[in-house]
Amino acid sequence: MTGMAEIDTTPIGRSAASPSGRSSRSRRRNPNLRFWTVPSFATPSLVLYVGLVFLPLVLAVGYSVTDKNLLAAHTHFVGVGNYQSLLHDGVFKQSLRVSAIMAVLIVVLPNALGLGVALMLSGEGRIYAVMRTVFFVPMVLAAVVVSFIWQAMLTDDGVLNSVLRTLGLGSLQQGWLDTPNHAIGAVAAVVTWQFLGFCAVIYLASLKAIPTELIEAAQVDGCTGFRRFRRITWPLVAPAVTINTVLLFITAFKLFDYVKVITNGGPGGATNTLALNIYTVGYTQNDFGLASAEAVVLFAIVASVSSLAVILLRRRETTA
Amino acid sequence: MIAPFWRSRLRLLFALAMTGIFAGPLYLALVNVFKPADSIRAHPLALPTDFTTKNVVDAAHLSLVQTGLKTSLIITTCTVLLMVPLAAMVAYYISRWDTKVARGLLLFFLLGLMLPPQIVLIPTTVILRHLHLMFTYWGVILNFAAYFLPFGVFVFSGFLRTISRELDEAGAIDGASSFKVFWRIIFPLMRPATASVVIVTALWTWNDFLAPLIILGAASGVTITTGIYIAIGTYSVNYGQEFGVMFLASLPILAFFLLLQRHFVSGLTGGATKG
Numbered sequence: 024m025t026g027m028a029e030i031d032t033t034p035i036g037r038s039a040a041s042p043s044g045r046s047s048r049s050r051r052r053n054p055n056l057r058f059w060t061v062p063s064f065a066t067p068s069l070v071l072y073v074g075l076v077f078l079p080l081v082l083a084v085g086y087s088v089t090d091k092n093l094l095a096a097h098t099h100f101v102g103v104g105n106y107q108s109l110l111h112d113g114v115f116k117q118s119l120r121v122s123a124i125m126a127v128l129i130v131v132l133p134n135a136l137g138l139g140v141a142l143m144l145s146g147e148g149r150i151y152a153v154m155r156t157v158f159f160v161p162m163v164l165a166a167v168v169v170s171f172i173w174q175a176m177l178t179d180d181g182v183l184n185s186v187l188r189t190l191g192l193g194s195l196q197q198g199w200l201d202t203p204n205h206a207i208g209a210v211a212a213v214v215t216w217q218f219l220g221f222c223a224v225i226y227l228a229s230l231k232a233i234p235t236e237l238i239e240a241a242q243v244d245g246c247t248g249f250r251r252f253r254r255i256t257w258p259l260v261a262p263a264v265t266i267n268t269v270l271l272f273i274t275a276f277k278l279f280d281y282v283k284v285i286t287n288g289g290p291g292g293a294t295n296t297l298a299l300n301i302y303t304v305g306y307t308q309n310d311f312g313l314a315s316a317e318a319v320v321l322f323a324i325v326a327s328v329s330s331l332a333v334i335l336l337r338r339r340e341t342t343a
Numbered sequence: 344m345i346a347p348f349w350r351s352r353l354r355l356l357f358a359l360a361m362t363g364i365f366a367g368p369l370y371l372a373l374v375n376v377f378k379p380a381d382s383i384r385a386h387p388l389a390l391p392t393d394f395t396t397k398n399v400v401d402a403a404h405l406s407l408v409q410t411g412l413k414t415s416l417i418i419t420t421c422t423v424l425l426m427v428p429l430a431a432m433v434a435y436y437i438s439r440w441d442t443k444v445a446r447g448l449l450l451f452f453l454l455g456l457m458l459p460p461q462i463v464l465i466p467t468t469v470i471l472r473h474l475h476l477m478f479t480y481w482g483v484i485l486n487f488a489a490y491f492l493p494f495g496v497f498v499f500s501g502f503l504r505t506i507s508r509e510l511d512e513a514g515a516i517d518g519a520s521s522f523k524v525f526w527r528i529i530f531p532l533m534r535p536a537t538a539s540v541v542i543v544t545a546l547w548t549w550n551d552f553l554a555p556l557i558i559l560g561a562a563s564g565v566t567i568t569t570g571i572y573i574a575i576g577t578y579s580v581n582y583g584q585e586f587g588v589m590f591l592a593s594l595p596i597l598a599f600f601l602l603l604q605r606h607f608v609s610g611l612t613g614g615a616t617k618g
Contacts, residue, residue, distance in 0.1 A: 063522075064436035065448065068429040068492060075467055075489035076455050082466035143358045150355070154362045159608060160369060163600045165550035167568045168589050171575055172372045175387075175585070182371060182387040216368065224608055277459045280552045284572065301461045306557060311465055318462040325459055 083322075086315035093309035105316035115317060117292050118300040121207070122276055125296060128211035129218075129275040134267050136215065137222025138260070144223065145230055155227070158220035166217070170284035173213045174200075177285070203293030206286050210294050213281055218274065222267045229263040230256070269329045276325050297321050376590040380583035402587030411570025412591065418483050418555070418566060419548045423541055426488040430495025430540065431533065435525055437496070438503040439511065449500060455493030460553055463490070468557060483558045483566075487548050495540045502536035503529075539610035542603060546611075549596055567592045 087105055091098045109115050144155050161169060176182040177199040184196045200206050233256065241251050279298040282288055288295035288303075295303075297317065305314030375383045376398055377391040402408055433452070437445045467486055468477060476482035506529060514524035530537075555566040565573060571592055575585050600607050 064432045064525075068433040068452075068496070069448075071429065071485065071489045072452065072455065072492050075470065075486055076458065076463055076492070077451075079463035079466035079470065080458065082469070083462050086466065140361070143354075143361060146351075146354065146358070151358070154358055156604065157362050157366050157369070159604075160597070160600070162611065163546060163550075163596055163607065164593055165552070165568050165571075165596075167550075167552050167571055168593055171571065171585065171589055172368050175375075175582075176368060176371065180384070185387060216365070219365070221611065224611075273457070273459070277461070279461075280568075283552075284576070298459070298461050301465075302553070302557075305465050311469075315462075315465055318459075318465065321459055322462045326457055329457060 080322075083315045083318055086311050087319045088316075089312045091311040091315075093311060098312075101312065105313050108313070109316060109320070114292065114295070115300060118295045118297045119320075121293065121295055122278070122297040124207060125211060125214075125278055126272055126275040128207070129214050129278075130268055130271045132211060132215040133218040133222045133271055134264065137219050137267065138226050140219060140223040141226035141230055142256075145227060155220075155224070158223055160220070161217045162221050164217070166280035167284055169213060169217050170281050173209075173216075174285050177209055200286055201290060203290060206290060206294050210278075210281055210285055213285065214274070214278070218271065222271070225263045225267055226260055229260045233259050265333060269332050272329060272332065273325055276321060372586065372589060375582075375586040378583070380581045383582045383586070398583040398587030399590060400587075401584050402591050405574060405584070405588065407565055407570040407574045408567070408588055408591055411565045411567035412595075414480070414555075414559075414564050414570075415549055415567040416595075418480060418487070419545050421480070421484045422487040422491070422548045423544050425484065426491055426495055426544060427537060427540055429488070430492055431499050431530060431537070432525065434496050434499030434503055435529060438500050439508070449496070452493045452496040455490070456497060460490065464554065464557055471558065477558065478560050480559075480564075483555055486554055486558055487544075487551070490554075491544050491547060494543065498536050498540050499533065502533055506532055538603075538606045542599075542606050543610045545599075546596065546607075 088100060088102055089098050090101050090104075140158060144151055144158070174181075179198050179201075181199075183199065187193060187195050197205060199209050237255060238251070241247070241255055246254060276296075277298050278296045279302065282294045282296050282299050283302075286294040288299050298321065301314050301317045301321065304310050304317060308314075371387060374389070374391055375387060377394050377396065378389075379393060379395055379397065382389070382393060433448075437449045464486075471477045471482045471486070474482075476485065510528055510532075511524055514528050515521075519527070550568060551566075552568040552572070555569050556572070559566065559569065571588055574588055
């Protein structure tokens with residue numbers, strides 16, 4: 024990456040592919056890959072991948088049109104029956120709503136705060152490097168561990184309330200996990216805390232790629248502060264926005280560990296995400312058919328919204 | 344206008360304050376490991392004046408933690424050892440055998456990158472049951488290796504584009520078989536990519552909760568994540584032990600992270616940003 028034109032138009036995801044990938048197509052095939060080598064290099068992976076990823080995907084779609092139940096001896100074809108019953112399933116509809124709210128919170132919060140943190144920590148020197156490490160640490164901890172740490176903070180007699188008491192802000196004490204709104208906010212805050220450093224690192228990488236001549240030129244022209252951010256920094260970090268948005272969206276819809284540990288879906292289903300509901304329907308009610316139908320809905324949402332996001336944000340990248 | 348010197352000082356102070364607030368929960372998780380249970384409740388934020396290692400020792404004696412650490416170590420190691428060579432080999436085939444089939448194969452593998460685990464897990468349990476692998480280590484290992492394979496293929500096939508084909512051809516002219524060319528010449532050159540794939544796969548496997556919860560089941564052993572969940576969630580160990588357990592569960596991965604920090608960051612973010 025040298026010129027600004029390149030940064031402007033090349034999405035991060037494409038940059039590595041450039042010269043050799045295309046031109047090599049016209050080249051002759053590798054002479055030492057003889058016919059028999061093909062199966063030996065590709066077969067083991069294919070067997071594993073088809074057997075435990077692709078076949079399950081096909082089967083999930085298949086189960087979703089049956090009444091497959093672990094406890095029942097026979098399985099019957101029910102057509103779109105499961106999908107029809109989902110339309111009237113209050114628990115499912117609530118879980119869909121919960122996941123949608125989570126998706127909005129989790130896409131917006133770590134994205135916005137992550138950009139702020141990246142700008143804040145983009146300084147030179149050892150101390151900034153240490154701070155960047157601190158922000159990245161939660162990313163390597165298990166979601167289960169992070170959830171228990173936060174649970175210790177958020178329970179009624181937890182750390183957050185006792186800190187508020189000590190600071191003389193006792194009136195702000197809350198049952199952080201007791202009311203639906205607080206519980207959703209609390210879970211979103213925990214996820215934000217864990218993914219903030221990751222988003223910041225993605226932003227830092229794209230901030231670093233902004234050529235200094237560009238910043239200097241802007242300075243000479245008297246473009247500083249917020250305007251410089253709006254006109255130069257923001258358009259150039261657009262690919263990073265794309266990446267973070269798609270990853271956070273998928274994370275939000277897969278949300279399981281946090282809600283299982285912190286709230287177990289409560290209070291009153293307020294944090295019962297789609298992913299958690301699939302688990303409950305599949306493994307406590309043993310209703311594989313219905314759970315598979317919900318999983319197909321989940322997959323359809325994740326696949327379509329993330330491809331849509333990529334298309335829309337890519338367009339913004341190039342027109343900005 | 345503030346002088347630049349003071350501006351950079353102010354900025355540093357602000358960054359330090361924000362980092363301090365952010366690190367609050369980490370500080371909390373760390374100091375309380377070394378305090379007796381009752382002083383955790385009374386003064387959760389205080390430094391451990393009555394320093395004790397009792398929590399860690401107690402946690403280390405819990406059978407759930409012992410089995411959990413052992414199981415997680417076995418499953419993580421086997422998943423990495425199985426998945427990495429398979430992914431590297433198929434990526435090599437895809438990038439060198441440059442045909443329509445190979446490009447289709449790459450897309451087929453990349454489809455797996457956007458599958459939520461929930462959609463494949465239910466049928467996977469049915470398949471594993473037929474193979475008599477349900478509730479076994481191998482069931483979990485095969486599931487992880489298959490599910491993380493697309494990530495490996497993605498990173499390796501991207502990296503292979505940067506390795507010149509002349510090397511393969513030179514090897515072939517010298518009469519080396521394609522296995523030899525791959526393992527002796529190409530695979531060693533892929534070390535940066537291998538480091539990323541190993542680290543990220545190990546991290547995801549070690550930290551995963553859903554798959555071991557379902558495939559391994561509580562009866563036939565626990566990984567460290569399901570172990571913590573059962574220990575804290577079900578048996579409600581005391582507060583001190585809870586922090587001890589979380590400390591032991593995170594120590595291996597944290598040590599690994601602090602040693603190989605650069606690789607961790609480039610692996611986790613690189614997997615997301617480039618191929």
